[in-house]
Amino acid sequence: MPSLFTRIINRELPAKIFYETDDVIVIADINPKEKIHLLLIPKKESTNFYQTDSETLIMLNKTVKTVAEKLGVEDSFRIVINNGFGQEVDHLHYHFLSPKNSDKLCWLE
């Protein structure tokens, strides 16, 4: 059974998409906790951080920096990774939060 996020990646479920590559999709959290609240989701499905290969984690580190640059919030963001504890979807995702407003927060879809 594909995860909720894989169904979003496959366009079977809707989402507000901020950024996408062959490896990752970045979408709006549907229950935002800050002015900016995105989810960085590797397309390669794995349950959580602990179970994810190093290449995917390296790709996510780079994606964090790319997203910060695209939004102009390089100096003000928080990353949260819930591994089992507090994790609502069993498909690895990084929460990217910023208290700043950004006029660069717009959606591909």
Next chain:
Amino acid sequence: MPSLFTRIINRELPAKIFYETDDVIVIADINPKEKIHLLLIPKKESTNFYQTDSETLIMLNKTVKTVAEKLGVEDSFRIVINNGFGQEVDHLHYHFLSPKNSDKLCWLE
């Protein structure tokens, strides 16, 4: 001026040390938010996640997994990385939190 954490690494300030290698030190947060609350601190000083080189971030990914294994909480932890937003010490550190008790939480120093 060395950071607070560099002074801990250099044993100029006290801390409860859980784990240490040539590259990283893992200490108790002095204001724990969960039953387990550790800080993973690269010895190579850099201000925040955004400004840190990829090799250091890869080392930290590995350290997260090592710490989870040492504590036996591979299925239940959270990582928080405050980059400017909520960051109290300008020396990169990952918060490692778990709601579990672990009898493996003991201190080298």
